[in-house]
Amino acid sequence: MSNQIPSSAITIGIDIGGTKILGGLVDSSGNILSATRRDTPKAGGDELYLQICEVIRELNSKSEVSGIGISCAALISADRRTVISAPNISNWNFVNLGERLERDFSLPIVVENDANAAMWAEYKFGAAKGFNPVMFFIIGTGMGGGFVVDGKLYRGAYGIGAEFGHMKVQSEGILCGCGAIGCIEQYASGSALMRYAKEGIAADPVLGQEILNLGDGSVSGLTGSILTKAAQANNQIAISAFNTCADWLGSAIASYTLLLDPAAIIIGGGVIDAGELFLTPVREAMGRYMPFADTHPAPKIIAAKFGNNAGLIGAAILVRE
Ligand SMILES: [Zn+2]
Structure with a gap:
């Protein structure tokens, strides 16, 4: 109906x-x-x-x-x-x-x-429009995925297809919310980004305090938008956290590219507020890890149009x- x-x-x-x-x-x-x-x-x-x-x-x-x-x-x-x-x-x-x-x-x-x-939404009216097939990563606290082929959302046989956040990338890695171990979500999500930042702050408290002072001064008050501001201000801990996250995502994207050969990959979610600061190292990492490099075009990596x-x-x- x-x-x-x-x-x-x-x-x-x-x-x-x-x-x-x-x-x-x-x-x-x-x-x-x-x-x-x-x-x-x-x-x-x-x-x-x-x-x-x-x-x-x-x-x-x-x-x-x-x-x-x-x-x-x-x-x-x-x-x-x-x-x-x-x-x-x-x-x-x-x-x-x-x-x-x-x-x-x-x-x-x-x-x-x-x-x-x-x-x-991205396929009909946003950044994914006109690409076929096209992948979508929504990177917030976790990592969601979507895939459109020939104008249709791909769901698989039982509705769980395109859960790109749960590809295993570490054999003995971090326990994921899905119950498996070592999923890419644990290395390239917003939560992972914050973990990298907190590790960096603990290792270099002086430089770390520069980040924290953009918020309320405490580690518990650290947010994604504070970290983005710090990276934009060229704080090396913040930049390194984004780069580590981007490196994992780029390497996963290289693998997905050989599986699915997307024309474009749209990246949305809170992490994309950092814009090119995040996307540029993702593209670099994708190139670095791409199988059969330089023998085939790489997918375009584009920021999503719609936010929340x-x-x-x-x-x-x-x-x-
Ligand atoms: Zn998982």
């Missing part, structure tokens, strides 16, 4: 993350007409469901809507109805969100993985299709 949504209609997009719920009214061109946000309830489960319903009612009071797209930081069933596993949200495993929301709101519902939803709103925009567009 979702393909009966006319192009003039408005849909709701909701992005459910570990810390916040973003909601918006979105038109068929991906513009957000109205937005709202809530904190994700710590208890998750039914409390989270009620909060999602509240976001929907608030948005629905402003405009008639024709469908609801949900983007969630979780593994989603292949039929795009059920949240199977959400490692960063409490009591949010095997939740048939599609069925519950359809019963409560009588509207077409689609539930999609947050990185896939964000990828779709990519997931909700993509979900709102997906429910039309």
Whole structure:
């Protein structure tokens, strides 16, 4: 029934993350007409469901809507109805969100993985447009992935395809949130970046204090945006942290390139606020580690267009299709 949504209609997009719920009214061109946000309830489960319903009612009071797209930081069933596993949200495993929301709101519902939803926004209206195939990395606390081939989101047989953050890169490495050991997420995510920075600060407290003084002066107050500012101010600990992260990502991208041969790779998430400061060393590392180097074109490495709103925009567009 979702393909009966006319192009003039408005849909709701909701992005459910570990810390916040973003909601918006979105038109068929991906513009957000109205937005709202809530904190994700710590208890998750039914409390989270009620909060999602509240976001929907608030948005629905402003405009008639024709469908609801949900983007969630979780593994989603292949039929795009059920949240199977959400490692960063409490009591949010095997939740048939599609069925519950359809019963409560009588509207077409689609539930999609947050990185896939964000990828779709980038493909339809953003940096991934026109590339085939095209890969997407969303690098925040963790590392999500998306892949579009011939104009379609690639999901695989059981809906878990394109989870690029969980390729093993270290045989005896760091335990990952997915339960495996040594995933690239543990070496090239925003969390890894912060770990490198904190190691650098511990090794050189004088130079480290320069970074911390951009925030509240404490290591616990260190954030990604402070680290970005420090790197832009040429602090060598900050630059080295970005370079280490970029080196891991570039080496992974070199491997993915031989698997999937993407025309472009879009990089989004909080880490991309650093812009070329991060992308330039990623490109250099990709070149350095590329198998069959200089025998084939390398994918373009491009910053994502949409920031935090990519997931909700993509979900709102997906429910039309
Ligand atoms: Zn993992």
